[in-house]
Amino acid sequence: MTDDRTYAPAARAWPFEEAKKLVERYKAGAPKKGYVLFETGYGPSGLPHIGTFGEVVRTTMVRQAFQRLSDIPTRLFAFSDDMDGLRKVPTNVPNQEMLAEFLGKPLTRVPDPFDKYESFGHHNNAMLRGFLDSFGFEYEFQSSTDWYMSGRFDQGLLDVLRHYQEVQDIMLPSLREERAASYSPFLPVCQKTGRVLQVPVLETNADAGTIVYQDEDGSKVETPVTGGRCKLQWKPDWAMRWHVLGVDYEMSGKDLIPSVQLAGKICRKLGSPAPEGFNYELFLDEKGQKISKSKGNGLSVEEWLEYAPPESLALFMYQKPRAAKRLYFDVIPRAVDDYLTFTEKFAAETPAQRLENPAWHIHNGNPPTTGASLPYGILLNLASVANAEAKETLWGFISRYLPEATPASAPFLDKLVGYAINYYRDHVKPHKQYRAPDAMERKALEDLLARLDAAPADASAEDLQNIVYEVGKQHPFPELRAWFKTLYEVLLGQETGPRMGTFIALYGKAETAALIRQALSGRIG
Template sequence: MHWADGISEKIVNKRETEKYVVSSGITPSGHIHIGNARETLTADAIYKGLVSKGVNAELIFVADTYDPLRKVYPFLPEEYEKYIGMPLSEIPCPEGCCESYAEHFLKPFLDSLEDLGINLTTYRADKCYKDGLYDEKIILALENRDKIKEILDKYRKEPLPENWYPLNVICEECGKQSSTKVIEYDSENQTVTYECSCGFKNTVKPFKGRAKLPWRVDWPARWSIFNVVAEPMGKDHAASGGSYDTGLKIAREIYNYRAPEKIVYEWIQLKIGDKAVPMSSSSGVVFAVKDWMKVCHPEVLRFLLLRSKPTKHIDFDLKAISNLVDDYDELERNYFALKDKAEKEELNENEKDKIRLYELITPNIPEKLPLQVPYRFCSIIAQIAYDMESKEINMERVMDILRRNNYDLESVDEYDLERLKTRLSMSRNWALTYGEKLEIIDINKAKEIYEELNEKQKEWIKTFGEKLKDVEFDAITLHELIYNSAKDLELNPKEAFQASYKIILGKKYGPKLGSFLASLNKDFVVDRYCLSR
């Protein structure tokens, strides 16, 4: 059983409700990266698990757009220092392209969710507060401030001040919420008196967006507003004494609500060289979800994040995306083979799990096994077939390359063609940015390198070049010719490969040689192996 189905089953067995609401959220203080996406995808998997149980379920996303800007992050201009303490929704867009700072970082992420096959209802915290959704919760918090303080103090080294109030008012003068302090609450008139470090002081009704609950009170209030039964959370929130522990008690004792199930997920670290560094929007160590969509299929991101339990740590290596796609392609082949097998015999649990995983990670399942061209090979083809004038990949040349690499293209349909085009474009972007750019050296450089080879390698290149003229120019034939011609000359095939890569790419390694040569223009290849003339 997939972990998402297991969690969903546990929730249904433990709770009985008209609607099972699964929530996710993020503070759009910077670029929303794939580490953040783990929360939303985990929530989506649990939601899909609930749907499969036949219950009424809903997936929601709450963007914490009313949180304050905490500092000038590395990606911001220095003049943004004046906005520190103001709600993100009230700060100008850093690039002038969106209606606010919050929307600038939130919109690309929300746009990506559709590609990821995630359908949810989005709520923005600033609008929720301004629309009055939190008004009743604010009153309850103010009237129970001593009880809330008691709950929070149990987990603090230093108790909160006696005059502490669970509310942050947004100053009417400077627009900041981090610099205000509530000094009195009038329960009869439901007003608060506050003062700000800017010198402004006033008595207001703290409703309709005039004030915001602090996080540890806001979170349990939100659970009760939206009737949340499940919400994934990072290990920081789930730690002993963290915001989930205090939220659980505040939800029960203040808002008379049962806290959602505790579902913890681990961080994703970005591999940079030999080091793995935790992704962080504030530090600028990110790989944004919008950037993923430029280099790889959305279902592969779902595969990365959903194939293992949320509690499993993930180190993400940008250079290894091709390996990840290979694993996804293998699962896809298994899915269609197992679906055929299931029509004839009972599948074991491992086989059923493979089918379920593919269903959970693939938003739009094709009717048949699609054409599969390995991602790394696509990155080579796309660079070879790229037309510099039109700035497009020449698909006629692509199809010719695939035929010479022994692909059967007779049953290729429109779906196959569109997916192939997408993979070609994405893999080219990946190769140029994170993988390896294909750079063929010029003939003069190749001749210099040829002269540096040993005599056996020179003899093999000459022999191989002569035989190339009279053979079928396809990957299998070329692969066999490389080995057989090296064997005839008693040359280690490894030396033949190295010599080939050197005179074409200027280095000792490269793509699978037979396929690579078959992808190039035959006249060019023959000419390149005739360096001795």
Template sequence: MSVRLDRVAHDWCAVESGRITALLERRGQDAGPVVFGAGFGPSGIPHIGTVSEVVRTSFVRRAFEEATGRGTRLVVVADDLDALRKVPDNVPAHRALAAHLGMPLHRVPDPWDQAPSLAEGMVDRLRRVLDLVEVDCEVVRSSDLYRAGHHDSTIRAFLADFAGVNALVGRSVGALRRKSYSILMPLSPTTGRVIEHTRVLAVDPGRGTLTYEIPKDVIIQRPGLDYGLEPHEYYADEPIGEPVTVSALGGGCKFQWKADWALRLLSGDVAYEMHGQDLADSARVVRQVFARLRREPPVLFEYGLFVDERGRKISKSVGNGFALDDALDCLTRDGLRLLLYGRPRRPRRFDLASVPRINDAVHHETRAAREPRRGAGARLRLRRIGATTPPRGPRFGSVVRLLAACAPLDHAGAVAFVERVFPPDRRPDPELVARAWRFHERARPAPEPVDLDAAATTVLRRLAYALASAPHADPGVLLHKALEGDPGAYRVLYLALLGRPRGPRLATWLRITGSRRSLALVRDALSRTAPPSVRSEGGSS
């Protein structure tokens, strides 16, 4: 009996596709490409939450295309016109960046000096990640959309009901912030910075202008400060308490982010977008804005947050949790995509310790998919993530455990141990070995200190002498000669060479590591002084 994949239980992508189809019917939108959206704040290094939003949306996009045959676009908008409000903790050049607080992100210098701006550097990072996980999308910049007039007609609609929309969004902020809150933030004609604290004096929808002042009588609270600032302190080079008229069109103003989210969805005619659980209240405001403007809101899907090993939300400004670069070094493409497909509404822990489980889940699904009657769910999941080549050879976790037991010093040593243990027809893919090695580098414990008593020093000196005197001899043979039948010396050798009291057969390890590197490790152990620790109690290999 065949099973329709789109009718398998828990196919959330098919459910979302149906919601989008119903939305398009309500909108009367039966022609043209259907737009799927995503937003990205390029003020900090992209993290797994950003990537998950785009990848998961791409899953829904493909399900919709399969179900309807309609053309689609996936547009990721980088909000590079937003202000730099806080210097991220995980970037260099803090003092230099602090001098640009309040400036649009596309005018803040890149702290690594590798891109024209901070925003452009973060966009480049996001592009590289999306290319690695094979997501087909367009990445555009908010500054380009504003300046090109892409939002102008929608901005005029906001201006026509400015008081109502501004009050609606303003109710979502605190009482103190509300005193100087406006959905429109002018770009200063004087300094170019984003003016976030204004009192709007007048708007002209016909001319598309805004007249505002920076009020004298407000206290400005900034992230990281325990005290408030006077307007003349925060806006030192701006006129305070004086009316200023600017254009709200063509990039003369930028919307506060909740209103900006609604603006972007309206202007882009977006049908579907995702957001984290932490933005549930903001999504509610966005829907209220659509209702006030008598427009049908897109389908907004709320997903569970990613948390670090301490249960804290992973944040790009803090830089906590499993760094995305490290994750991509260790995770397979299909492992990451399968993680992002499964149960998207559930919060997930994302840390280094999760890597073997994430990668090996693809093996589990591949095995389950072979079941003719009970494997429909697994076949669906593999299809949704685009897994075309079944994994072969041992699991990632098996390779990781092998490396942990054998303690290779480098990637070449890892390959040698893998080739020694696994027969040719069962050897893992070289790329999997490389990822396992990179995981091993990050996960292995710090070496234990070596406490050299007189007997241990004598053993190490004998081995050093043997390795130096016969560099081309078999290191395993030299080892046995240096030990002179003393099995109690193995423990100190393990500590000196591997940084732990036990390990693989030392003769094999020395042959794979090589005489030169082994000699360097022995000499390094002899040169180090270590605090007192547990004396060698003997042991054997």
């Protein structure tokens, strides 16, 4: 910790660059509330998706960096906008006809289509909290419904009412003409139907704390804006929340930059500074389309964790947050192996270098020793060649290659073995396509087979890698890459593959020779 604080001011990793904004914000001392407040927001109109986790883990990384730069206490609120009205029925949940009957009602008053929780909002909140808890985040969950209904937002709502016209002046230029004609920052909650109404506000009375609106049946209704009788449109709501809570830092996606700017203006009109922020790029699915929680495209948190440890997901979120990235199954193996590389490098790095290492940010300065010893990609290819359906199959090879390793002594490696088998079963096996070698490739494979047969029984992975290289150089491949591609396609049924020396040492020299013989005889695949 001492070294961290010593070198943190010079650290250039993006979480430190973000944290320095907050150091500057409070260079004169701590805020009146006594702590710096970080916030992440979540709209529980659909099932939580992986971008939600990304926002929490990235914000946590900035918070950890700030804790090395300042002694001011910090808090992190994970805020759920669960009083929003259900606008449309998500396509990836059951009982959709039932949900359609509750359109317009606050999410915490919509029945849970899964029949597990008090409401749909409670269900989705529980899913979010369950994952955040399992990962070990330090955060405080906050519910919009709780804040509105308890009266803790009352003062903020009255502040918006007192600045009603100024808020309108900020919002109306950003809206289409038709929308602007009936827009109001206040959304009354109908006492007859329970629906959150988007209806014209006819009068405002700041002294009385009320508005008069035209109900859906045409009648005029006067209602307090406090006590959960009204909620705010989401941009004024965001601003009011910053104002009431004193939010100091909140990230958001690049698509929300105009909304952040509007909310910041409203927040300042209410008398509070807007929070510091960071705009990250959006995740894309395998077709290059934006990931949507209502569509359920892209990867879910649960799907990632079926094939890889959560630390690898945190690394994916850390890397290049301002770059749009495909978030699909094929990014998982690289993320796992990159994580292993960073954690292995950490121990040998200087204190200053460690602050630039993603492993520092994933583990708050104290990454574990994984003891994995083998890359995920190698395990995945071994599972592919061995058609493994159980851990014991892979451990049979691993134990010969690493006699000192057992599932008990290398638990992280054992987890990776299980992940690799799952990934092979679901995302490699269904797409394997072997091809026969052409005449030139056949001669190269025969050459490799002869050299493997002649190699010492205890040949190292490096020795075996050199043999593979030499064979590739001796035959008229346009480049060595083409030779390795041949090995992958002919022997593994894939376009990409492992470092062959390590693979052969792990799978076995004799077993690899047998695999080549099968390919040459046309009996593979």
